Amino acid sequence: MKAICFYFQIHQPFRLKRYRFFDIGNDHYYYDDFANDDILTRIAQHSYMPACETLLHLLETYPHFRCAFSISGVALEQLQQYVPEFIDLMKKLIATGRVEILAETYAHSLSSLSDVEEFISQVKVHDEMIYSVFGVKPKVLRNTELIYFDDLAPVILDMGYKGVITEGAKHILGWKSPNYVYSAASAPKLKILLRNAKLSDDISRNFGNTEWDEYPLTADKYIDWIASTPAEEQIINLFMNLETFGGFQTHETGIFQFLEAIPYFAKERGIEFYTPTEAVTKLKPVGELSILHPISWADEARDTSAWLGNTLQNEAFNKLYSVSERVRLCDDRRLKQDWYYLQGADHLFYMSTKHFADGAAHSNFSPYETPFQAFTNYMNVLADFIVRVEEQYPLSIENEELNALLTTIRNQEREIETLNKEVSSMRKNIEHYNEEHLLREKKAEEAKAEAKPKKAAAKKCATKKAAKKAE
Secondary structure: OOEEEEEEEEOOOOOEOOOOHHHOOOOOOOEOHHHHHHHHHHHHHHHHHHHHHHHHHHHHHOOOOOEEEEEOHHHHHHHHHHOHHHHHHHHHHHHOOOEEEOEOOOOOEOHHHOOHHHHHHHHHHHHHHHHHHHOOOOOEEEOHHHOEOOOHHHHHHHOOOOEEEEEOOHHHHOOOOOOOEEEEOOEEEEEEEEEOHHHHHHHHOOOOOOOOOOOOOOHHHHHHHHHOOOOOOOEEEEEEEHHHEOOOEOHHHOHHHHHHHHHHHHHHOOOEEOOHHHHHHHOOOOOEEOOOOOEOOOOOOOOOHHHHOOHHHHHHHHHHHOOHHHHHHOOOHHHHHHHHHHOEHHHHHOOOOOEOOOOOEHHHHOOOOOHHHHHHHHHHHHHHHHHHHHHHOOOOOOHHHHHHHHHHHHHHHHHHHHHHHHHHHHHHHHHHHHHHHHHHHHHHHHHHHHHHHHHHHHHHHHHHHHHHHHO
């Protein structure tokens, strides 16, 4: 039976304020609070809230309907601060038992491309936040911008995830279809779900386009397309930004009515809905998939050039991660918070000089007038951040010396962990010994108690015999 897997992304970065060269060393607060509040509140009002209310209605109306969300840690922080009612709505969705929350990097970062240790750390921090807010533990991972490549698979599997979500890129698949579950070539136990780019983009990009040759797109026509895919194809993965509903495609286009009608027509055609975990659990992979170089869901190229495609971006990226080891050593909570906020992939995206296939420039999504302005502002902020890092761990410390320090710290951590295990084991042994000692004492007392009547009876009997003899 064919199934649809819906996944919606929620992410908003902490946008930077205009930060001049002369602010370096004098101003350590980098964020445009007004813009962050205004933009997130507006998007929540027009998109996030009505979209989730629609999804909640569908979950209550159609028992077979299911979906999943990926919410970056930095977006969740802002939602808690500016739109707390959205958190309450998400809790209602999760309470249905048919909505899954996916794992991802806390900062919506590109750490997987540079620093695996940072990637692992961020995913764990994100998992902890999801559990603390929603009480659920993610089982499937969705990396930033669906970035994935073979080297990541063993890392993701070792972290305990059942599956990973990425793009069904044509240059990777060739003649293969994205409508199956695959296993990772470098870690066969890890399942891969691939986004169906065409069917996803028909909603997120083309729905309101009056020049599109399939306009208008209706729910029954869309479900017919899905139903007409080859019978053996297992799963149609529709992955998109939640902002598609009411944001990229405005309310006036009829996008919400379209979403409301999808489960009805799917039920008519016998099409199920799966969460990502259900998909990787219920469906067997049809083969292994090898992805040697990083792919993403951005642009026609489906690579990482949207964030690392020019000299400006690479300079900023390399400068940022040059201090990653030092930041992990420090205990300054504010410094670590800034470290997360500055890793957001959006900052690098604003520096892009690329164009989309439809002719729109990346700068259309940027608060800056030019990519160079985005670069200058970010590098000024980064310069101040690095000064603060250097105050804690001077850059004069050579990498070899720093690595030796890290090795010492890690060895000490392992030694402490070993000692803690030994202490725990000794405590258990003592508890076990005490329990056995108490049990032996109890048995001895019981035996003593039983022996008393017998001894008294024997003494009485002996007294009677002695008396008889005397007579």
